[in-house]
Amino acid sequence: MPLVSLKEAIARHVRDGQTLALEGFTHLIPFAAGHEILRQGRRDLHLVRMTPDLVYDQLIGAGCARALTFSWGGNPGVGSLHRLRDAVENGWPAPLAVIEHSHAGMAAAYAAGASRLPFGLLRGYAGTDLPAVNDQIRGVTCPYTGELVATVPALRPDVTILHAQKADRQGNVLLRGIVGAQREAALAATTLLVTVEEVVDDLDAPMNAFVLPHWVVTCVSCVPGGAWPSYAHGYYARDNAFYQEWDGIARDRATFTAWIERHVLGTPDHAAFLRSLPSAPAGGDEP
């Protein structure tokens, strides 16, 4: 398991056209990795994520995506993801195919992917219109009781990217706090890239801790602050004020594009990105 720069990890492992899952349920969202994908200009991606959040709003608005598999596409506690809406409602900057699930359905699909089962199973989608618009949602009759149970095909991303608190020098990765569907997304993928807050000699993981062993991790990149504006429990808090601010930035195509050009495309890496923000201690460096 090599320890490589994020730039190198994305350059080596993420290609145009792939199915990509940057997971993280509100917590530990791999923003730095999303930005690096954007800097390297990947296109035609099929993005998979339960809650697209700002990171996919940015990738969609910048024209990196052709399809989105998701289960809840809003700005949590704030409102709409305006770039996602613009893509779906107006096809800007490009049409976006949506494959839409419920949280329970998508969790089952990831779990099936991690288990190398063909489909996931749930008592779900009863009486809803979702199966009418997503033909992947089907059903199977229970061989024991005759009950009709909903099925979703396994999710098997080409690449899953996670952010975590720490890794040791061997590449074992520790996550703690709200862990969403990260373990399932990690083990469902062919390639697993992880960014971490820090690399340590000893993970010091409690028994039963959420550890991804080094031999399922393709590579680790040390990117402090890599989950901002989401958070890394024990390191920094969620920047709720920025989530509210994003509503204004993303509402308008020009404001959005200017923000991406200034802060993401205009910076060489995540440290420079953070320094470029108006709330940075220096007050926003010029790139």
Place this chain on the structure above:
Amino acid sequence: MSAFSPDEMMTVAAARLLWDGCVCFVGIGLPSAAANLARHTHAPGLVLVYESGTIGARPSVLPLSIGDGELAETATAVVPLPEIFAYWLQGGRIDVGFLGAAQIDRFGNLNSTVIGDYARPKTRLPGAGGAPEIATHAKQTFVVLKQSPRSFVPRLDFRTSMGFGDGGVGRARLRAPGQGPQAVITDCGLLKPEPATGELQLVARFENVEAEAARKATGWALKVADPVEVIAPPGEEELRVLRDLHERTRRAHRRPVPLPVGKGRP
């Protein structure tokens, strides 16, 4: 008695429906405010479950997102997301699921997916999230939304989660272990399903809202119970606790968070 807003009226009315010891699956916004108000007043043993996997969260301020760090810090247990949906919700361990929506119909079915046509929507809404399975598996659901002809519609643009389907409580909910929407709290009052048909009817109104106003705010011919009860206005203590909670929340969410620049740990 101090004046109060429709939001405060709804939040207090929703909080009163929760009981001490109730296991409640809450969403962000008004449901979260109502559940935390109940926890800080008459139901200190209320168990809050947020879909981020935080079970028994006891936040001191209202979370902005469903996965704010304080929920994890104050929770009895933090479990992975597939587990919260499979073992805890589908496992039948939730007493009350709180839902909001953009549209509701007379049988308590909800739309939180699109306004307009699905393929070419006028407004793309966030989508299902946990709602379809909360609507199916919680022992009962409470729905909170403001009443207007745009939200109380004769026909949903999209059915994201099921209430009583096309009517007929037993038939509609054959595939659903839970009892469905047992209370809809609006800015007009409280609606409950008729036991045989599942059709929502206004059973109680707020003191300052006439039943006629509720009819006008509904896109179908709303049934009104006779007599319709009157909901007691928010009490001083309820308003004080709710306003304190909102004020603490506003201060907490405005507080600048230092950017994680430089070396990791603070």
